[in-house]
Amino acid sequence: MTEIRHIVFDIGRVLIHYDPDLPFSRLIPDAEERKWFFDNVCTHDWNLEQDRGRTWAEAEALLIGEYPGHAENIRNFRRHWHEMVPHAYDDSVAIMVGLIEAGHDVTMLTNFASDTLAEARQRFDFLNRPRGVTVSADIRQIKPDRAIYDHHVAAFGLEPSATLFIDDSQKNVDGARAAGWQSVLFTDAETLKTDLERYGIRA
Incomplete structure (x- = not known):
């Protein structure tokens, strides 16, 4: 198994709740x-x-x-x-922040409108903690299309096979795998901890 050197989080329904x-x-x-x-x-x-x-x-x-x-x-x-978007998932946020503080390279890749993400980053300061974020609306590319994963790799200097992506959508997880990334489906924080441990990452 390739050593994971980059961890990429989705935002909606992974770090913050979303329900119209x-x-x-x-x-x-x-x-x-x-x-x-x-x-x-x-x-x-x-x-x-x-x-x-x-x-x-x-x-x-x-x-x-x-x-x-x-x-x-x-x-x-x-x-x-x-x-x-009434609240964050505190247990997921704690995992992400813990990874950053432990020295892991953490970025975010999200399907989000530009203005609503800016609003979310004002409300939820932890969204400003990772090294950076690719916002679909900013580049007019969207998950699960291959182009957005390739853009993120180029923008942040990632090695796809050494990158682990965390998303709540199976289509987006599959899209990441098709782009050569490792990827896990997010369901809850405890499962994510187990998934990270399988890759040798303590959360």
Whole structure:
């Protein structure tokens, strides 16, 4: 097994919680109506394009043109974004910070809109602790496409086979492996500790 010299963390649902239902359970109290809204209006794929670099103004205009009756809740997605990320996963954060303090090379690679990540880094100071971050929207590339992994390697001088990636999405884990990285699927902090130990890393 290749010795791991670089550790790369995803952010959402690995270090900080993310759940659009949190504000929308108040904004659209009816569960069926709320499900329809997320399935048809502010969909995962629509939100992913902001992670790819589309502006919120463009994104909102596109949907309001198609669903004018839902204009307020379309705008509410960005307006109430801060409620969707209410807290950090303290146990995961402790692992990451511990790795940094032990001298490991730690960076982050995330699918995130530029402005919301800037907001998150103001709220959660630990996001400023790693050596750096690749933000999908900033480079208009997105996981699990090969290009974003190659960009991260080049930007931070990593050796792919000596890099361990931690992400909560199996597609993104598979994307990292296809780019020649080692990678583990994040489920919880205790499992992550076990995974790190398999690579000879004490967390």
